[in-house]
Amino acid sequence: MSAYARVPLIGLWFAFLALPLAGWKNSLWIGLGCAAVVFVVSATRASVQSGALAGPADQIKKRFTSAWRFIEEKSYDKRYFSILLLLIIALPWMLDRYSTDVLVITGIYIMLALGLNVVVGFAGLLDLGYVAFYAVGAYSYALLNSWYGLSFWPALGVGVASSALFGVILGIPVLRLRGDYLAIVTLGFGEIIRLVLNNWDNVTQGPNGILGIGRPYLGEMRLYKPMHFYYLVVILCIVTIFIVNRLDKSRLGRAWAAMREDETVAECTGINIVYTKLSAFAFGAAWAGFGGVVFSAKQTFISPESFTFFESVIILCMVVLGGMASIPGVMLGAFILTVLPEALRELTLFRPMLLGGAMVLMMVLRPQGLLQAKGQRHHLERDEPKSEAEAGK
């Protein structure tokens, strides 16, 4: 009965949590509600484990697992790409301007999340200041455009290069740092960049931000509608996916994986840690630069406010939620965490709470992320004949 003993305690705990938000009367109801939910859940679980529901529940679970595995397998299947691509191309014609705009933002976040995935997912370096590179990309276009009139396409290159350079600049001092220490330094780095942008009035115009950033041109055509940006972002995302996927399978990608698994052993195996680590930071940062340039061209206005620590956290959540090191997973994570908050606009107030709750649930129930990385599946299935076959080829 110990499972049921927790019920009133959990109710009390949630009532206590809700107290400052909802007043004591409402919190009482919230506490009761939570207790009821927990009671129902534990009762069902008990009967699923050993009671009447065990058989059917097992069936459902099996079905669900195999369905999900099917999706995981297919997310790497090239045949489905063309169908998906057609859908993606058709999408803005079926949606209004606002929704298209949301999708543009989603696309930018997909690039950012894929970039962060290189650092966190592939190379295993926890970066809490990733937004700094996004800011570098955005500001390099904004500044070069408003000062020297540099147009979008060359700025794309410059933005990528300067972000990558900043990636290396961050990488050098953290070469010998691991885990928590690395996370703290990257966090500090992100804040430094934001504070510099916020306070260097002569150059960045401080918190006022930069206005009137030029739109990109394609030949004679000026790109300004959400739909224009939509296609631009789709193309850039495809480029990103292609290159990131190639990187993952390359020699460098293998070195990243080894470094992620065990840095010292990787070093003893003959992997040059300095080069491997710096290239992870540089490649990761480059995509943030990409995203940043597109972001400033789309918004025509940027200020340090867009590049806060919370942005870094959201991008990291996308990677973790979707599945570290899994390219389809990370994309799904970026999609969910940009589209869902827009869809739930009425609940703005509760967004951080829902996000926090979702992350806690994820970590408890499915720590490997929604779509697990290909190489990390089939964890404990020792004698699966299929993996034998895979090894044979």
Add this chain to the structure above:
Amino acid sequence: MLELRDIHFYYGHIHALQGVSLEVRSGQVVCLIGSNGAGKSSTLMAICGVNAVTRGEILLEGEAIHAREPDEIVKRGICQVPEGRRIFPQLTVLENLEMGAFLRNDASGVKEDIDYACSLFPVLHERRAQKGGTLSGGEQQMLAIARALMSKPRLLLLDEPSLGLAPRIIETIFEVLARIRDEGTGIFLVEQNAHLALNFSDWAYVMETGRIIMGDEPGVLRDSPAVREAYLGE
């Protein structure tokens, strides 16, 4: 083949290696025994270039290698099997072996050597599609040794290969090590299990608080009262 001359190394303020000098002749098995914290692992890490020495010289066949990066040292034929069966847990056995050959470009040679490694440890062949992390302790140690062999080292550095393993497994591993030695690879063995190490090697050093206090033939050390008392438990 390998010579350390008066090596000093610091962990922050701690003077971990206080002038270590030793020599590994080619084709020999040399062991380094000593208690916890004596500096045995630090010595190996210094040879590998992971620990940057502050003073002294490390010579590999006359060439100074102490200022080199770890990957350059592996390229020159020294490979370490670090303490505690450190394999890449999320990679399969096969991928672990391939990672060991990271610096090599001869795909066919690598394939041959994977077969060779699997012939030394047949269990690795059976488990080749499995994640390294799902192997048992002994299998992981075998994988770690096999992975190090994939770089075709002239000198293999082993850090406590017997640690935490069942006697039968230790026996298997040392049989394979003997085979590797007979095929001409030098072995520098760090062990806490002094019995085992002295029986297996041609020359032995004893280390205490960052210094080499003795270096002689295993038979001589086995008879020395100091070693008997401190390391052989007699």
